[in-house]
Amino acid sequence: MAGETVAGPPPDVLLIVGVAGSGKTTVARLVAQRLGRPYRDADEFHSEANRAKMAAGHALTDSDREPWLDAIGAWTDREIAAGRSAVVTCSALKRVYRDRLLTGRPGVRLVYLHGSHDLIRSRLAARHGHFFPAGLLDSQFAELQEPVPDEHPLVVEIDQSPEAVATSVLSLMRREDAADDAPPGPLVERSARREGPLVSAGPTGDQWQLRRGGQRASIVQLGGALREYVVNDRPLLDGFTSDSAITGGRGQLLVPWPNRVADGRYRFDGHDLQLPLTEPEEHNAIHGLLRWTLWKLLAHSEDSLRIGTTLCPQPGYPFLLEVRAEYRLGPEGLEACVFATNSGTVRAPYGVGQHPYLTAGTDLVDAALLTVPAGYRLLTDDQGLPVGQEPVEGTVYDFRAARPIGDLRLDTAFTGLDRDARGRTVVRLAHPSGLRGVDLWLGDGTRYVQVYTGDTLAEPERRRRGVAVEPMSCPADALRSGTDLTVLEPGDTHVLRWGLTPWDSP
Numbered sequence: 283m284a285g286e287t288v289a290g291p292p293p294d295v296l297l298i299v300g301v302a303g304s305g306k307t308t309v310a311r312l313v314a315q316r317l318g319r320p321y322r323d324a325d326e327f328h329s330e331a332n333r334a335k336m337a338a339g340h341a342l343t344d345s346d347r348e349p350w351l352d353a354i355g356a357w358t359d360r361e362i363a364a365g366r367s368a369v370v371t372c373s374a375l376k377r378v379y380r381d382r383l384l385t386g387r388p389g390v391r392l393v394y395l396h397g398s399h400d401l402i403r404s405r406l407a408a409r410h411g412h413f414f415p416a417g418l419l420d421s422q423f424a425e426l427q428e429p430v431p432d433e434h435p436l437v438v439e440i441d442q443s444p445e446a447v448a449t450s451v452l453s454l455m456r457r458e459d460a461a462d463d464a465p466p467g468p469l470v471e472r473s474a475r476r477e478g479p480l481v482s483a484g485p486t487g488d489q490w491q492l493r494r495g496g497q498r499a500s501i502v503q504l505g506g507a508l509r510e511y512v513v514n515d516r517p518l519l520d521g522f523t524s525d526s527a528i529t530g531g532r533g534q535l536l537v538p539w540p541n542r543v544a545d546g547r548y549r550f551d552g553h554d555l556q557l558p559l560t561e562p563e564e565h566n567a568i569h570g571l572l573r574w575t576l577w578k579l580l581a582h583s584e585d586s587l588r589i590g591t592t593l594c595p596q597p598g599y600p601f602l603l604e605v606r607a608e609y610r611l612g613p614e615g616l617e618a619c620v621f622a623t624n625s626g627t628v629r630a631p632y633g634v635g636q637h638p639y640l641t642a643g644t645d646l647v648d649a650a651l652l653t654v655p656a657g658y659r660l661l662t663d664d665q666g667l668p669v670g671q672e673p674v675e676g677t678v679y680d681f682r683a684a685r686p687i688g689d690l691r692l693d694t695a696f697t698g699l700d701r702d703a704r705g706r707t708v709v710r711l712a713h714p715s716g717l718r719g720v721d722l723w724l725g726d727g728t729r730y731v732q733v734y735t736g737d738t739l740a741e742p743e744r745r746r747r748g749v750a751v752e753p754m755s756c757p758a759d760a761l762r763s764g765t766d767l768t769v770l771e772p773g774d775t776h777v778l779r780w781g782l783t784p785w786d787s788p
Contacts (some may be wrong), residue, residue: 294362294389298451299374299429301422303406304395305440305447306371312448314369320361324372327353341421344378351382362389375425380433393451394429397440430583437581453604454580457621457775485527487576494585494611500524506577506589506607508533508638511616513784518720520639520748530739531637531750534573535620537605538593540635541695541732541758542566544667546598548761550631557598564665569637571599577607586610595626602626603770615783620727624770632768633756634727634778639736639748640720642713646746647687647735651719653710654681654733657698660757666693667759684712687749692735695757699724699731707731708783709751717787722751725779729766730754753780 296319298310307323314321327350332342354372361368374380384390429435436454440447487503496514500521501507507528510521522532546557546567557567572593581588586609593603606621624630642650659679661670674680678690682700699707709731712719724731734750755778756766768776 294367295358295387295391296367296369296393296451296455297358297374297383297390298369298371298393298395299380300395300397300440301373301375301402301426303402304397305405305444306373306395308444309395309440309447309451310369310371312444313451316448316452317367317369319367319369321369322357322371324350324354324370327357341425347379351379355383355387358383358387358390362387373422375422375427377427377430377433380429384433391455392429392433392435393454394435394437395440395447396428396437399423401441431586439578453623453625456623456625456773457604457606484525486524488579489524490579490582490587490589492585492587492609492611497585497611497615499609499611499616501587501589501609502528502533503576503579503589504528505534505573505575506591507535507573508609508616508618508636511638511782513615516643516718516784517641518782518784520641520744528573529741530639530736530744531569531573532639534569534637535605535607536569536633536635536637536752536754537572537620537622538599538601538603538631539567539570539633539761540752540754540756542568542666543761544665544759548631550761551629553600555598555600566665566667567598569635571596572605580606585612592625601628601630603630603632615781617781618779620778621775622770623775624772627772629772630770631761632770632776633754633760634776635732635752635754636778636780637750637752638722638782639750640711640722640782641748642711642719644714647749648689648746649714650687650749651684651710651712651714651716652681652687652733652749653684653708653712654696654731655700655707655709656682656696656731657700658696660695660697660730662693662695662758668695668757668763668765671697684710684716686714687735690735691737692733692749693738694734695730695732695754697730697757699729709733711749711751719785721783721785722753723781723783724753725781727755727776727778728753728780730757753778 298306300306310321332346438447438450490501492499498512500509502509511519522528543557545565546559548555559565559567561568575591577589577591580590588608590606593605595602602625604623604625608619610617620634622632644650657673658671659674660668661672663669679694701707707724709722710719732752732754736745739745760767
């Protein structure tokens with residue numbers, strides 16, 4: 283569909299790279315058509331001598347490729363000088379090749395088409411009449427140096443139809459432009475390297491591990507949940523083991539609403555909608571629609587991860603969202619970000635949260651010291667639904683200064699959050715000694731925080747073992763009440779940022 287637009291200023295030239303057989307030509311043509319841009323294939327820039335050499339089964343050398351890369355670069359410069367956005371392909375297997383095409387050309391955006399050796403070999407074997415023989419594929423993989431974070435690649439898997447690959451490219455472009463337009467934060471890198479430890483699938487699907495110094499985090503494919511976060515062998519989450527199922531919402535992403543919707547019913551833009559009742563004992567719909575979805579890996583490095591999924595229109599939520607979650611270990615700790623883009627044609631109601639359980643290393647949370655810098659708590663009815671709010675001052679819910687939780691049962695949403703100079707609210711859970719603990723900071727997109735001591739968990743042995751501290755963009759029942767509900771117009775993106783910072787007193 284010619285003339286499709288991408289949010290934000292478009293890049294001057296989209297450079298699509300990958301080994302032979304990854305579908306560069308087909309995908310680039312589709313992307314160029316949808317964007318209404320001119321397109322050139324790198325094969326057009328090869329000399330006759332290079333073509334003959336490859337057809338004879340001989341791999342090109344670096345010196346063979348230099349004039350070819352220079353020709354592609356010269357064409358790119360002409361397009362940029364003429365003010366034309368364009369699309370071009372190139373295998374660009376080595377970092378030095380990509381540097382030759384990217385250095386000094388800040389308007390060029392890199393797209394890497396990633397696929398397995400077996401998949402690409404099967405595609406080459408089925409391709410006829412092309413000068414590149416399948417037998418040279420091994421040499422391509424031997425030379426391949428996958429793009430790394432400082433090249434800012436958009437990484438797309440090719441184990442789908444060319445049309446779907448092209449759609450993924452456009453979707454990532456929209457997400458990245460939306461991220462660039464979002465308030466600055468710690469997760470504004472464009473992609474991460476596709477490598478790092480992968481634990482084989484269990485009850486929660488694939489598990490991706492992140493490491494940085496003494497930090498270790500694990501994220502599972504099911505629901506994109508954060509399974510564990512350990513610093514210098516000290517667990518900071520009351521999570522779950524790699525071979526167990528998720529219970530109690532541990533670490534789960536809550537999209538497109540956090541907490542509950544009374545009776546699963548709400549009205550939006552003149553339509554009455556009914557969600558599945560996923561908390562039947564209370565007659566509520568709870569914690570969104572993506573908790574039990576297998577998320578797709580988009581990029582993975584030693585200390586960062588990007589995953590994504592599509593929330594398709596369905597009964598009770600007839601809206602189309604592209605959702606991406608990013609996790610990163612940095613010098614301050616673990617950082618998380620959730621992006622949601624309305625890729626449909628009508629506006630969509632939206633809320634988001636996440637459900638980590640913190641631990642300060644105590645057997646029960648009673649002795650742990652809790653700080654919640656918030657001025658108000660929400661009052662709730664028997665279904666856990668808001669019916670009003672009250673100041674915390676003078677009540678047992680006033681945790682603006684650190685104090686033990688004691689025997690207080692918390693399943694409480696706080697608002698009126700106090701922000702620091704960085705615009706963050708910091709909830710702290712500390713060991714009774716006050717000498718160590720973990721801070722959960724609430725950044726962009728967070729207006730509420732739910733604190734839950736786990737008294738009603740289905741597993742008695744897990745009750746009050748950790749404190750769920752849940753960043754939320756809106757309160758419970760926001761789809762019905764409209765309170766702080768986000769309405770995403772087509773093309774709009776919402777961003778939720780939060781993180782964990784471990785600390786020890788000197």
